């Protein structure tokens with residue numbers, strides 16, 4: 001009897017031990033905005049110093065073919081959080097616009113979507129989003145916060161619901177400059193001069209009333225446009241803590257410092273329970289900024305300074321995990337939401353975009369430079385250090401990977417496009433589970449990547465490509481981003497085919513003469529695309545014109561309208577001064 005008892009006790013002890021050892025890991029998921037794969041030391045940059053991120057790569061697994069599900073912020077982030085192509089959640093545009101540019105739109109990530117944060121929270125995790133959201137805010141009235149991060153499973157939120165824009169910082173110009181430049185001023189001037197001349201000659205009679213009417217109309221339109229641009233930062237660049245607006249418009253210069261302080265506090269507060277932190281950097285999107293200790297420190301202007309500040313912040317997070325003895329039990333991930341925004345040239349003509357390395361194109365295109373992003377995962381003891389994985393992986397893979405580790409089942413009431421990364425990262429399998437990846441330009445299937453199970457090729461076929469401008473560029477300087485609608489693209493039939501394993505820079509399309517399996521490869525890709533399309537179900541369009549436009553009744557405002565909604569409650573908390581700024 002005594003022996004049985006002891007045995008029972010031993011089993012109990014063992015199972016407790018196992019439970020403790022296999023206790024749920026924590027997650028720190030970091031996403032940089034618009035950072036290029038060529039900007040990091042660990043991806044081959046020799047002049048931009050990113051020692052902390054490089055260290056993450058040394059101690060973890062580096063993915064060299066990590067693919068963002070979309071080349072624009074809103075759809076890419078929707079896919080990241082849900083593990084699904086954004087077309088499944090309606091987070092894709094059918095017109096030129098593919099992202100939200102107003103805080104007070106009614107579109108956003110629908111509540112029927114399940115984020116990894118919501119599942120982690122149900123599994124007992126403390127969950128926090130610090131930084132950029134860009135997936136909507138309100139539905140029907142200001143303050144309903146139906147699309148707010150808290151409605152999607154984050155207990156804690158400190159950040160911006162929209163995105164950083166040129167307009168959010170004085171002196172950086174406006175994203176609407178393009179609209180202004182598109183007003184046919186010359187044509188208008190010539191028209192007016194001609195009318196005046198004809199009037200003078202007596203061919204037409206322009207009455208004083210007509211002249212006044214036209215001037216009044218032009219004045220009103222111009223006045224409204226100026227008022228709109230002038231008030232844009234107040235209405236759209238706002239910082240929230242939880243459901244409260246704490247700064248409107250936000251001050252960006254010390255924002256990464258404040259976000260880092262907030263993240264460190266979150267980690268300290270939750271060190272004795274499982275947590276999931278999504279640290280979503282506002283840098284290195286334009287308008288570029290860096291706090292004083294980083295200004296002028298890089299060899300690459302304000303862009304390089306911003307990357308260095310992000311790297312510093314990553315270092316602070318790692319140091320905090322070490323200090324709390326949580327390194328061994330925390331899966332750390334770092335990525336970028338898409339490639340660099342190559343069209344970003346500042347009002348002073350300075351290059352404000354990142355670097356795609358050997359890859360072609362950037363943000364807003366499905367050329368590799370637009371979607372191949374850094375992907376680093378570190379989890380000492382569980383993942384090998386210094387391992388490099390060249391297989392295709394997706395930012396959608398984080399969803400099933402995280403969900404499984406929280407102990408929850410993968411939702412089976414919907415298609416999940418991501419794949420659990422752990423077997424690949426741990427070397428239990430050699431091959432990516434993604435035989436096909438579908439590359440969307442907004443709502444349009446732009447290209448397909450095929451990784452056949454029995455060869456080393458990585459085929460990529462483009463059904464259309466964006467029209468670059470100027471023609472010798474690999475970007476769309478005339479429209480500031482490349483658009484996906486018919487007027488802005490060239491269709492290809494047969495599709496343009498590349499083998500990325502031989503031509504990662506997508507420089508020379510294959511032909512039946514240069515590639516014997518040309519036709520059969522395209523046939524396989526076409527039928528995969530057909531099967532994929534058949535698996536899609538229609539959903540409400542969250543980026544329709546109605547869901548994109550500025551709706552005054554949804555406008556968040558933290559003071560009175562006469563004060564243009566401005567307030568600054570955050571700095572009254574006192575400055576956060578992280579100790580180890582270099």
Ligand SMILES: *[C@@H]1O[C@H](CO)[C@@H](O)[C@H](O)[C@H]1NC(C)=O
Nearest residue numbers: 021324325326327328329330
């Ligand atoms: C740190 O955590 C590990 C388990 O992850 C544990 O074995 C070790 O005792 C801890 N060290 C301290 C100083 O708490």
Ligand SMILES: *[C@@H]1O[C@H](CO)[C@@H](O)[C@H](O)[C@H]1NC(C)=O
Nearest residue numbers: 038039045046048300354355
């Ligand atoms: C490093 O990154 C900077 C900034 O994007 C870029 O200008 C530079 O060309 C890159 N250098 C290398 C060697 O890749």
Ligand SMILES: *[C@@H]1O[C@H](CO)[C@@H](O)[C@H](O)[C@H]1NC(C)=O
Nearest residue numbers: 452453454455456457517520
């Ligand atoms: C790979 O398999 C497919 C069909 O399963 C076959 O058509 C193709 O020839 C194979 N390719 C190689 C390189 O073995």
Ligand SMILES: *[C@@H]1O[C@H](CO)[C@@H](O)[C@H](O)[C@H]1NC(C)=O
Nearest residue numbers: 469470471472473474475477
């Ligand atoms: C592209 O062409 C324009 C003129 O057509 C020229 O000014 C520019 O230097 C060219 N750029 C490159 C990278 O060749």
